[in-house]
Amino acid sequence: MTNDKFPEIRDLAIIGDRRTAALIDTKGTVVWYCPERFDRPSLLAALLDPERGGAWSVRSPDTTFASRRYLEDTGVLETTFATTNGNYWQITDWMCLGEKLPRGICRLFSPVPNEVTVTLQPAPDYAQHPPDLQYLGQAVQIDRRYYLYASHPLILEKDCIYFKILEGESGWALLVDEQLASVTIEKIETWLEITQARWQKIASYAIYHGPYEREIANSLRALRMLTFEDNGGIIAAATTSLPEVVGGERNYDYRYVWLRDAGMIVSALIRAGSNGDEERRFLDYICGFACNSDSMPLKPFTTLDGEPVHLEKTLDWVGYRGSQPVVIGNAANSQLQLDAFGNVLLAAKLIYNRFDTREHWFLIEKIADYLVEHWS
Template sequence: MDTTPEPRPDGYADLRGYAAIGDGRTVALIARDGQIDWFPVPDLTTPPLFAALLDAERGGRFLLRPVGDFTATRQYVDHTNVLRTHFTTSTGQVAVTDALVTGIAGRLPWTQLVRRIEGVTGSVEMTWCVEPGNVLGDHAVTRFDTGSVPLLRAESIDIALVTGDAGRQDPVHPGNGPATDWSADFRGAFTTHEGSRHVLALMGTQDEPVHVPTVETADASIERTIEGWQAWSSHFDWQGPWQEQVHRSALALKLLLHSPTGAIAAAATTSLPESFTKAKNYDYRFAWVRDLSYTVDAMLRFGLTEEPHAAVSWLLKALKHGTKDGMAVFFDLQGQEVDDVRRSDAAGWRGHGPVLTGNDASGQLQLGNYADAMRLLEAYLSRGNLIDESSSDLLVRLADEVCARWKDKDSGMWELPQRRHYVSSKMACWQALEAACRLHDMGYVLPPDGARKRWERAQRRIRRWVEKHGWDERRGTYLMYKGGDALDTSVLLHTVSGFDRGERMSRTIDAIRAELGAGPLVYRYSGMRSEEATFTACAFWTAAALACVGRLDEAVTLMDELVRLPNDVGLMTEQIEEGTDAFRGNTPQALSHLALIQAASTIHQLS
């Protein structure tokens, strides 16, 4: 169905309207009107030269669209992350194919974005503009005249544009050398006709020379990239229900996998607001232990091997070299700890700041991360893989830390500032020790004599604690924390973990849906209805939990509703607004897509 892209009276596009393309190092977000509003070059964590998503006036954009009114339809090329958009005007139709391309030997050592414009019918006047900004950096963009290919530079980042016959219009150069007082952008216009073909290719590097391909080479790289994605998808094995949505979620996760290291970013963006009344803006361009664990499990279920190995290796190295006391919450994509947050003067999406670089949750104690790390290794090793001696020693140390620390207050899964005895954290400690015991029995973890019995004793103590302090018989539900009366949807994760698949958890599902539910959607925990939108992953956790407690028909019915939540190209943000289904928070969000995959897999396994 044709859709008229929403107007931009304030310069911002609706978050539900973004599609994403990527190359294993960075991600570009493309609105329905064809404008790229987010594109860090060359890495996801590089200060983005294209960030109109966060500052419409100064952020920078790559505009490409018909002149005048148009409608647009779009979809990914089958089994790829290459986007194809058809624009229709009163005079004709044009197809635009967008890709962050790969090379002959795989991932390119530089970033190369290619936009192919093909005339389909009639004639269409097209306009384009590459207008960099630098609101998350510290240096202005300057332009250099190199002759045939102008160069834009922002400190150590260089970008060049190959345009062929796409009608590039150069401003008048005021003199020799850096162009600091003239338009630091590229722009142009051309007209398509049936069978015509134009190409725009943008190359970006940091502290490196810039390779400049020919138009023909850039054009051919799109087909090579399509073939690469389809080859990857051909190894994707999923025979269960909701195949289209599960496969698209796997492709979304693949966009967030940082191929140089094996890490997975929690999302491709920073500072998209979760609330319009509270300052809930966060930078998610880091690798959370939790997300990595879920990703490895999902990829292994799909028969993939290379990504899980890279992710496991990355995490083990990061944990071994970490310096913080206890389990780290997340690392940067290179495996280093993060300990600073910088605030930009960018306006924020539709004025909802702040815009941040960095995340201050790094210093928290989150006991659930022990379970995430242990579960990751259990999933990896249960497929017949092997572990090195130092990693085995690390797992023993982590299990012993759980025994010592499970009684501590922590910040919980939701990274809350007030430490409490969160029930889901205690359940996660039980899960961590359950995984440690299984790894011991499989022969992968060889602790000193008596350690396994110590782990089992701690498990029993944790269960007794939860039964005494985490259950409210009067209300028939597990609570969020000891001594409180709030509810927490993250408790439902521990149906899948195996902590409880009985009557108590079934009653908890009903209590959560009654108090925190909004149709098929669910809020994170008590009190959030007045502060933020529903949390996308929580709805899928509910579906998985229903299956685990034996309520399969309800799980399937709910899942059938939930798989309609993604946007027109199958992507999801962190949160979805009750009543309007508007997107909130960073995008695409790994945890949302992981929750869809987990729910589908759990329901399929138990059916």
């Protein structure tokens, strides 16, 4: 398989709802998406296997990528395309963020200068079985769990669902985790407004002024995209098995919360002028899942539920640009990683000094004693 079927990692953009995330390349194709939660099985994973992994693609003749941006300090992504005759059109992608909003991916298409074909090729449960596709009212039901809605008639063809937006028309599509009573453009625009307002509120938690303001704001957005809103845990990456070196074997599943990252993340948030809510929630998360083992006060990393991770499974996929193995799960949790404990202490120190507190002192003291006894 040629590498031109794989996007450059630097060309991927992320959207999310602080429970899960999706990755989109510069062609407007969703190449990675695990519905419901970061560490759930994938529905779209062309990033790791373009033939089998599943994708949500957008195709239009004589169209090329022009630019993209996030709308202000939100997680709403706008991608602009250009045609050979000088016309432009946009796709606006986001995941709803707010109470009582549907969970999933929303896509708005501005009026298109050429006919556009939007194709969803789902590959449920890490492509372990063909998708079960059924018409259900206004939607197509996928594996009795997910629902695709669109502004134009949905057509089933083998294991794909597609629709066409004709020249001069606008459109929309939703891939959600629940069946909806009805979907209209007015509802979708309202969901977009609520989502933007919620992201702007989250962005207001840290107000940084100084060098590289835009770059720092983008980095903070990435951290917030990888934060599990239910408990404040921050995963190391939204994906599994992107290689450290293309063609190499060090392709790990990083959809877990690492202690090692704690000090760096907390330090970054505090230095960015945070009000303390996010970093204190992160410390709450870390210290809320002390392991029962006498050998270590904490495991080096945990699931989003705070449970240890032991098992690994290899998928029969080609891997990113041929990088194998493709792994889900992570069996490194029995490793002794003293720097991970040190980062928890650094995080606690920053919070204690900034906010004059001593929260979780019992566990912090236990970690410090453990390091004194085992530093060598």
